Amino acid sequence: MEFASDHRSVLQEVLKWRRDTRHFKPDPVESDVLAALQAAMALAPSVGNARPWRVLQIETPSLRAAVRANFEAANREAASLYEGEQAEAYGALKLAGLDMAPVQLAIFTEIAPVEGHGLGRQTMPETLRQSTAMAIHTLWLTARTHNLGLGMVSILDPDAMTRLLDVPQSWEFSAYLCLGYPEFHDDTPLLHRAGWQENTPTDWQRR
Ligand SMILES: Cc1cc2nc3c(=O)[nH]c(=O)nc-3n(C[C@H](O)[C@H](O)[C@H](O)COP(=O)(O)O)c2cc1C
Secondary structure, X not given: OOOOHHHHHHHHHHHHHOOEOXXXXXXXXXXXXXXXXXXXXXXOOOXXXXXXXXXXXXXXXXXXXXXHHHHHHHHHHHHOOOOHHHHHHHHHOXXXXXXXXXXXXXXXXXXXXXXXXXXXXXXXXOHHHHHHHHHHHHHHHHHHHOOOEEEEEOOOOHHHXXXXXXXXXXXXXXXXXXXXXXXXXXXOOHHHHOOOOOOOOOOOOOO
């Protein structure tokens, strides 16, 4: 497959309009779209082709409520680390769409996978977590091409998530994802708009 400028422009638009979404419409996500997302995630690269990501689709209301309680406690604790104007600014940020997101995924990393037979991770065991991050990004971009938004939530106690979801000991909590149709689209990160952290270009230094 050879790509042309049309493909590059589309990719550029997807990258530009991929944002972390925290505001969702309640509309459900169609099952064929969810299947397409699942298939796309499986195309992500991974160390030794180990594909260490494990995905739980969280639907049970009591589990969702427990995740929200976990987030609220972790967010209160995080907020307490800031002072003055910064504390006020932090308090005004919406940092998860757990209240509305119709699809919610708990993502784990299998840290002792048989798959891949250890290839590529003997010297850098963190490559398993990196592989999961790449699968999440693959899902994120694909979701956007279906006009969906995805929000990544890390303000959670990972041990509590592991206990709550009763996963195997070798599964390490990676992230909680909120997915659904966004209330609005934006080409600028919310944290940039809110004045918390602006987007600046990253240099490539020559050595
Ligand atoms: C590893 C990771 C964890 C994140 N955790 C959170 C989170 O807990 N809450 C939140 O609102 N956004 C979270 N985000 C989203 C970032 O805030 C967001 O990606 C960043 O501000 C840039 O905005 P953009 O994704 O819209 O470009 C996370 C993003 C990544 C990559």
